Amino acid sequence: MEATGREETEASGARRPGKRAGLDVDQIIAAARTLPLEKLSMQSLADTLNVDRKALHYHVKGRQSLFELLAHDAFSKQISQSRVSEAEGWREACRIYAHDLAESAAALAELVDYLWFNDVTNDLTLQPVESLFQQLDMAGFTDEEAIRLVTALATLCLGHARDLAQAHKEATRTRKQLLKSALGAVESHDFPNLERIASLDIDTYSAEQLDFSIELILEGAEKILARHRT
Template identity: 40%
Template sequence: MVNKEPTVRRPRGVRAGLDRDQIIAAAKTLDPAAVTMQAVAGVLGVDRKAVNHHVSDRETLLGLVAMDAFAESFSEVRFATRSHWQEACRTYAMGFAEAVIAVGPLADHLQLGNPFVTTMLEASEVIVRKLIEAGADDETALRGLVLLTNICLAHARDVIAIATTDVPPRPELLRRAMSGHSPEIPLLARIAELKVDTYDKAQLELSIDVFIAGFSRRLTDGDSPRT
């Protein structure tokens, strides 16, 4: 009679000794496209149900990994104690955009939920306070914060898209669009030949400059800004 070795079962649920941080850390070792609940369970050496006990599905897991990468980068943002509102906005904007870019292809999985809001609380408080001190009312300060955030989010997603897809840069798209167009469009043709990189830091800085100039005008049209 052959003695069979006892079957070794992978631990499940709470008994696996897992927590979300361990699951996220395991998922971060995988290429984003390869992240599945089973793949993460394999990295951890546990049954898939142990992972499901803490994270319900793949989309939730990808969101957690994205949020972890964002929070790690954004935590490095520091505001000068006596900075004016313009400087604070620049610091916030550059840090926010860089943090989203650091997330890479998973940026689309960043969701406006409790982890995201919690990560942003202190920085958001600084920006809102600076804008109010400059003369904005509460509503205008909130709208300014949202606008600045959206500007940076759009830029960051552009940067990620051009790095991770086969979509040609804007000048090339423009040249292709004009190749069979009649009549000629001379100004756009000239601009297209410049081959300007609209995904670089200079593009973001221009966007921030326009925001600051516009908000300054908004403050001037109302109460005089206090700097």
């Protein structure tokens, strides 16, 4: 009895081509996580899965989209544990959500550069966002104001996470170091304010900086909300 094409492929150990390789996204993610990030490529992933490289293209178009897939998967699992629903009031809900978002993004390390959202109200894990919008609605924000507030918080926190990753990768190119270098490159001493700022020991990558920025946004949101009360 002659072996079928599938049986011949399995018997020979040949790589399976295309969509029929039976791959799904979870398998791709699991296999990708077994490889060091610096060695992860479409070819190394295909080798790990013992499939033809073209089989991966049904799910991921290339290395960029593969890294984006890994970043979104890890971020979603982390942020899904957010306890925004337990918050008492809209301010606490915003603080919890912002900190959870920043911590979830920062945990990605270098993968944070591949974490992008087309729409923060749709691309993020749904339950925490639903709870946050419920709190904002109960507080009296209009839908437009709530959308803009959530977008501002998300933009801030993702930016903070990227700052941390960049500072970790290039410790000699922090804001303070770059400012000192710029001042040192000019002969003029007509920048007394910048020179004073450069001499201060203020960590703008710290949790204190994140808290300060969140409170600035919430203070502004409070003023917007107050308009509805007058």
